[in-house]
Amino acid sequence: MKKISLYFSLFSLLSCSKQTFTACDQSSIYSHATFPVGVAVDVSELKTNSQYRSIVINQFNSITAENAFKFLHVQPDINRYDWEETDYLVDFAKQYNKRLHGHTLVWHSQLPSWIYGFTGNWKELLRDHITQEVGRYKQDIFSWDVVNEAFNEDGTLRSTIWLDHLGVDYIRLAFEFAHTANLEAKLFYNDYNLESNPAKLKGVIDFLTHLKASGIQIDGIGMQMHITNTFPSINQVAEASKTIADAGFLVHFSEMDVYMNTADGKTFLSKSELQEQANRYASVFTTYSQLNEKNQFGITIWGVSDADSWIPAGLPLLFDYSYEQKPAYCACKSLK
Numbered sequence: 549m550k551k552i553s554l555y556f557s558l559f560s561l562l563s564c565s566k567q568t569f570t571a572c573d574q575s576s577i578y579s580h581a582t583f584p585v586g587v588a589v590d591v592s593e594l595k596t597n598s599q600y601r602s603i604v605i606n607q608f609n610s611i612t613a614e615n616a617f618k619f620l621h622v623q624p625d626i627n628r629y630d631w632e633e634t635d636y637l638v639d640f641a642k643q644y645n646k647r648l649h650g651h652t653l654v655w656h657s658q659l660p661s662w663i664y665g666f667t668g669n670w671k672e673l674l675r676d677h678i679t680q681e682v683g684r685y686k687q688d689i690f691s692w693d694v695v696n697e698a699f700n701e702d703g704t705l706r707s708t709i710w711l712d713h714l715g716v717d718y719i720r721l722a723f724e725f726a727h728t729a730n731l732e733a734k735l736f737y738n739d740y741n742l743e744s745n746p747a748k749l750k751g752v753i754d755f756l757t758h759l760k761a762s763g764i765q766i767d768g769i770g771m772q773m774h775i776t777n778t779f780p781s782i783n784q785v786a787e788a789s790k791t792i793a794d795a796g797f798l799v800h801f802s803e804m805d806v807y808m809n810t811a812d813g814k815t816f817l818s819k820s821e822l823q824e825q826a827n828r829y830a831s832v833f834t835t836y837s838q839l840n841e842k843n844q845f846g847i848t849i850w851g852v853s854d855a856d857s858w859i860p861a862g863l864p865l866l867f868d869y870s871y872e873q874k875p876a877y878c879a880c881k882s883l884k
């Protein structure tokens with residue numbers, strides 16, 4: 549994906565003059581909100597790209613690593629943990645006083661290849677991985693996405709390597725191990741399409757409510773919020789997030805971006821498309837701010853600029869390829 553975004557950047561530089569936007573004031577996005585506003589970061593960009601780094605430092609008060617805390621990166625070999633990038637990020641967060649959200653402990657994707665041939669005890673493997681990772685950062689990481697994307701669209705459990713080896717119990721075990729490793733951490737379940745698919749949302753809430761009732765600590769639900777300019781409706785977003793809050797969970801809009809369907813093959817959005825995107829960000833931020841304050845965990849934007857996005861063709865973020873503010877950036881600061 550990064551390669552694709554590099555091609556886009558080069559194309560953009562070679563073929564187009566720089567787009568200019570009407571800027572708004574430079575104050576941080578989070579200073580305009582009553583909840584934390586975060587961003588997903590890539591450690592090598594943070595180390596090497598000064599524009600990227602200064603946006604992260606100045607605009608957001610919470611960070612999530614886009615990839616660094618995933619299983620593949622943290623435990624690349626069966627008996628070897630690699631803490632280089634995660635340690636860097638923890639130091640960065642401390643230095644700049646950012647809340648750090650850990651993403652993610654248990655997922656079916658971005659697993660190291662050795663795990664597919666693992667023949668030992670799967671429960672101990674899960675326990676060791678979670679205990680090492682959560683325990684190492686006990687003082688530093690405020691919250692974790694403990695389990696990511698475990699449900700199908702119809703609300704049933706997804707068939708994953710974890711389900712295959714540990715059965716339905718793997719979700720309970722993961723939350724238990726995380727809680728034991730850090731009694732203070734806020735623990736989340738995180739998934740996509742929760743804002744648009746009531747069947748999936750119901751499956752997730754029923755399952756987690758049942759676990760909570762049996763004494764397992766689950767604090768919140770991450771609604772990823774990978775949305776487009778046209779889907780889902782803002783009423784769907786409002787209804788789904790209220791359903792989660794009413795069920796007694798913290799709500800995190802955990803990976804927000806707004807993919808512009810009209811942008812196919814373009815490196816620039818038209819003025820009206822930029823405005824349409826800005827309106828989407830504004831209405832999602834406003835909807836979020838209307839949730840009961842005790843359920844608000846924050847909104848995290850999934851990447852800094854369109855050049856860094858996992859879906860660069862959708863030009864989905866708050867800053868453009870040249871790290872200029874887009875109208876969407878100003879929209880996030882105009883909460884009604």
Ligand code: G3I
Nearest residue numbers: 549550551614615651652657658696740772803850857858
């Ligand atoms: O680290 C390697 C690098 O060494 C190599 O040179 C390069 C070649 O393309 O690839 C790099 O790894 C890529 C990694 O991103 C870092 O850029 C992987 O191939 C690529 O698959 C990976 O994509 C990430 C994706 O999760 C993996 O599924 C995206 O950055 C990340 O934004 C995305 O995030 C997920 C959330 O974790 C869960 N929710 C959905 C969301 C979007 O897919």
